[in-house]
Amino acid sequence: MKLKSIHHIAIIAKDYAESKQFYTEVLGFEIIQEVYREARDSYKLDLALGGLYQIELFSFPDYRPRGSYPESLGLRHLAFAVDNVEEWIIYLRSKGVESVQDVRVDEFTGRKFTFFNDPNGQPLELYEN
Missing domain, CATH: 3.10.180.10 (2,3-Dihydroxybiphenyl 1,2-Dioxygenase, domain 1)
Incomplete structure (x- = not known):
């Protein structure tokens, strides 16, 4: 078995609109698709960078803050x-x-x-x- 590449990186946003603006307007990611998932009360935004990498940006109403910084596990x-x-x-x-x-x-x-x-x-x- 051999991995081919990294498929995507998932990020949960505390402020979805601000994060969407940051990744698209500041860093220049392209929007592939944006969907609202009613059952989860959550947005999912698929982002591309030069067609090589993809980020999934999520909003969740009940997110938990990141652990100690910068040496969090994960x-x-x-x-x-x-x-x-x-x-x-x-x-x-x-x-x-x-x-x-x-x-x-x-x-x-x-x-x-x-x-x-x-x-x-x-x-x-x-x-x-």
Whole structure:
């Protein structure tokens, strides 16, 4: 048996509208499909990035907050490859993303990276590729 690829990443939003705006208008994901699931009182938004990755963004009225940060058990962060980390830091700050850290350099690869949070507190990373 062999895995082919990552199919999607699921994120539960505390504020669905704010998270939808962040992932589509700030980060540039494309909407594939949005559905309201009446039985769960929940939205599900399928997002694509260059046709290669997919995020499922959910709203749930009874979500639970994320555990201790940043070393919670489970998904630590989601990383995106970018061409220029410095340009992204400037861009994100211009969009009001206050959590963007200054540039770091990977001590093993010499590549630049940074961390920031989405509106739900989910840690995100930009890694210069």
